[in-house]
Structures are given as structure tokens and as C-alpha cells.
Amino acid sequence: MTLNRTPPTSPKPQPKVSVDRADNTASTSVRFTPHESTLQQCASAPDLSSEPDTDCNAYKKRKFDGDSATASTGLTRAMFDTFSNKQKAQFDDLMLRINSIIEQNIDLKQSVEVMSAKYDEFLSRISYLEAEKKADNKLIQQMEDKIEHLQRNMKASEIEIRNVPKSEGETKDDLCDLVVNLSQTLNINISEANLRDIQRVKSKGNSNAIIVTFSSVIIKDRVIKGVKMFNKSKDKGNKLNTTHLKLKNNQPVYVSERLTLKTQKLNYLARTQHKNYGYNFCWTSYGVVYLRKKTGDPQIRINSAENFLKLKPANCA
Template sequence: MPNLTRSPPLNKSISLSETDMDKITQFSAPLEDVINITQRDNKRRRVADECMDSVSTDLRTIVREELLKLIAPLQLQQSESQNCTLQEIKEIKETNKHIQNSMDFLVEQNKEYRTKINELEVESKKNRDYINILESKLEDAQISYRKTNFELKNVPKLKLETKQDLVEIVTNLSKTVDCAISKNDIKDIYRVRGNNPEKKNTPIVVETNSAILKAEFLKKVKSFNMQRQNKLCAKHLGFKTQEDTPIFVSEHLTAKGTRLHFLARDLTKSKGYKFCWTAYGRVFVRKDENSPIINIKTEEQIQRLFQDI
């Protein structure tokens, strides 16, 4: 690395020589005048700066005041809007509080109603079960009351028909089927009044003195119809007119039993059951000779049999 030689520092205390002073005297103004000129320029610059600062301050003040004038209405409007919004929020909170209280009340009320409904459903089920028991007992009582009765259906109605005429019809029929029934065997006899006045051949109800006699009579009627091609008709009851009117003999069923017998016959036709009959006021069906006998008690039971494959 080469050796570097530093230059000697400038001596600030060096004064001007007489030769230099002479040169300055020849070519420049006096030193006091130069100093004065410099001071006056500095004073003028400071005055100008102070004027600019004053103008800048005044301008900022004016701008600030104008901005405040513009912002003040906006601030007022914003404040009013904020107050309005706060009021609306307060009202919404109050409304929500009322709604929540109402919902709580409705929830509690719904729980009470649900409890009451459950209690009513339980009570209703008990009542239905009790009603079914009563209906079953009533049905049994009606069946027991009718256990000695049988019906003659589609028998032509005579003019001025009397009970004696009805008794003669039954006695003539009993002779035909070879099961003698006398007047003394008949406890009561009457023709049912129909709801349709145009239907004249309403059933004849015969009440005998013995359930055994009734059962034997029905057995003879069934045997008569099975052994002969010509089934029972009006001439077998002693009629001289409308002799070929078919006659049907059956048990005196209750209204419920009649309905069940009708549905059971429909079941035998639709599902291929071979047997459908009534005995002692009750309805029975059987699929075939090897199937169990089914005692039909309710319509729901028939519906289940319809659904069976």
C-alpha cells in the first residue's frame, strides 16, 4: 500500500496579509458595508418568512372554520340518526323481550296442553275399551234373547195380514220340511216394519218356546234345500199365488250379526273360503275341511282376513 501524505489542515486563524488587504481594498467595498448588506438581506428574509407564516396560519384557520361549518350539519345529522337508531334498537329489544316472554308462555302452555291431551287420550282409550265391553255384553244379551228365534225372508205379504195368517204360514212350512211346529210352540210372531214403504216383503220373526226346537227346524230346512233341486218357495208355505217366490229361513241375527254375516259371505267369495254359516246367533267361517273354524266377532277381524294371503 503506497504511503499517503496528508495535506496540512487549514488554519482558520490565518489573517490576511497587507498585500491581500490591498487587493481587497482595490476591488471591493469597505468591509463594514459588506457586513451590513448581509444583515439587511437576513432581516428581509425573516420578515418575508414571518408574513408567509402568518398567511399560512390565517389560511389554515379559514379552512378549518369552513370545514367545521361543513362538518357541523353532518355531525348533527349523524347524531340525530344515531339517536334514532339507538331508540329503534331499544324498541326492538323491548319487542324481542315481549316476544320471548310470549314464547316462554306459549311453551309452558303447550306443555300443559300436551299433558292434558295425553291424559285425555288415556282416558279416551279407557272409555273406548269400556264401551267395547258394554257393546259386547249388549250383543251377548241380544243374542241370548233371540236364541229361540228364526226368520222367514221374502215371504209375500197378504192383504189384511194377521198373526193367525203368519202362524199358518209357519205350520205349513214345518209340515213341508218334516219338523212339526204347532201354534203352542210359537211364543210370538210378527212381520218387521221396514223403513222403505215400497218394500212389502219384510222378514217375519218367529219366536219359539225352545232353542232346541228352533235348531232342529233350521236343520230340517237346510236338509230340505240340499236334497231337492227346487228350493223352498211360496207354494211350500200354502200360497196359491206367487208360488215360485223363493223363501229363505235363517237365524234371527242382531243388527251387528247381520252386518258381520254379510261381510263374511263376501269374504268367502273373495278369498275362497268354502264354509260360512250362523249358529246360535253367531257367525262362523272356515277355509276348508282341514282348517280351523273362525268365529267372526268384529269387522276389523274380517278386514285382517281379507289382507291375509
């Protein structure tokens, strides 16, 4: 069956309008393009001459733009809410930490106040203990001086004879004979009646020292003075020795007054160091150590090691 269809009408050629503005007057001329009238038309060709519905496109564009703005606003609000919640959480955590620090500072302040009070108390106690220590040291020094004075008085009538060999089966009578022989050598009249006690004591070396206690200090002083004069009058090889005590072996004998333990230490220090400090003479008298630079100079009494050591800077400069 043959269908007779009417072909669609060809679109009318649209005139092209040109404007001539040379003389500022508008003139319209219409020209037709030859190929526009020869376009083939088909049944399925769209109507290209129809104008698009501008109102519909505008509506769709406005609708699309509105959806994008709404979505963007919602996303921004969600991001802001997330950021705000995060900041709030951080702020809450920061406030907790600040409060914890404040509490710690309060506890620390209280601890510092307690420690400061204890420190002040300790300072007070230390000051009290230092004052008490000074008082105790002063009292101890006074007691030591008193003991030293008592010991000197007890030993004031005693002499010490050193470097005398001990004989086998020695008795006190033998020791008394030694002291009598010594007095004869020194031209001093001493008998056993003048001796209150005599004994040997342990000392360094092979021979123990002989301690003689006289009945008076006067006799002791005579013996000490006699020994000094005897040694001064003799040459070095003939000073007081064991032959003067009627003993066989010829070895030097040393006689000195009995010293306390403290004075012995001072005497040893003085005898070993006095020349280094510029002092030529060192001796003891009545249990006290003395120093002297040269003949005619005043004597210096040494009561303690501190007194002796003070002489070093002044004389070794």
C-alpha cells in the first residue's frame, strides 16, 4: 500500500539585515543565501527554527543553583558543627588540665609553705645546736685544761730516764741504786729517802723508760738542772751515759721531766719542726713547751698545736 505523504514545507529563507551607519541612518537590505533554499528536509528532522523555551531553562537553572547552594550550606554547617564540637572538646580538655594544674599549684604552694616552715625550724635548731656546740667545746676545752693542769701537778715531781738497758732480774732496789749513782755524778745529795716511787714503763725501743717520783718538786728541779749543767760542761762523746750510772755498756742516757701525753705531742712537734720555723731553741719547763729564736729573744709558750702552727706563716714567709 502506497502512502502518499506531503513533504514538509521548507523553511522560509530568513533575510539578513545589514546596517549601514556611514551616514548615521539606518537602511535595511535583505539578502538570501542560495544554498539555504536547497536544504533537504526529512520527516525526522527536528524543527531547528523553533526557539528554545527560555523560561523553562531559566527555571531549571535556578532550581539547580538553589540545590547546590543548599547542599553547600548544609556541608558548611556540618563542617562548622564538627569543628565547633572538636574545639569544644579541646576547650573542655584544656579546662580540665588547667584546673588540674591549679590544684597541683595549690598543693605545691601548701607543700612549699610547710617546707618553708620546717626550713625555718631547722635553721633555728641548727643555730641553737651551733651555739650549744660552741658552749660545749668551750666547756670541754676548760675541762681538758683542768685535767692537763692536774696531770702536770701530779707529774711535777717526776723525771724520766731513757735509754738505760734493763738488767736481768732487775728490782726496785737496783733502780734506786741507779738514781743514787746519777745524783753522785751530778754532785747532788740524793738518798732513797728522797724517792717516793720508781718503776719502769713500757716505751718504744728495746729499753723501757724509768720513771722516778721524788718526794718534792725541788729535788726534781735540782736533778734536771744538774743534768743540763753536766752535759754543757762535757764534750759530745763524754756527755751523760751509762758508765756514769756504773753500768757496763757505754750508751747515752737522757733525763727529762715527766710530761703529760698532750705535752709530749707538742714537744715532739716542736723539736721536729722548730728549726724550719726559724727557732733555734726548744725546751720544756714544768710541763710546758717553749721556743726561742736566739739568745736574748723572748720565749714563746706553746699551749696547743694551733699556737705552734700559727708561727709558720710569720716565720716562713
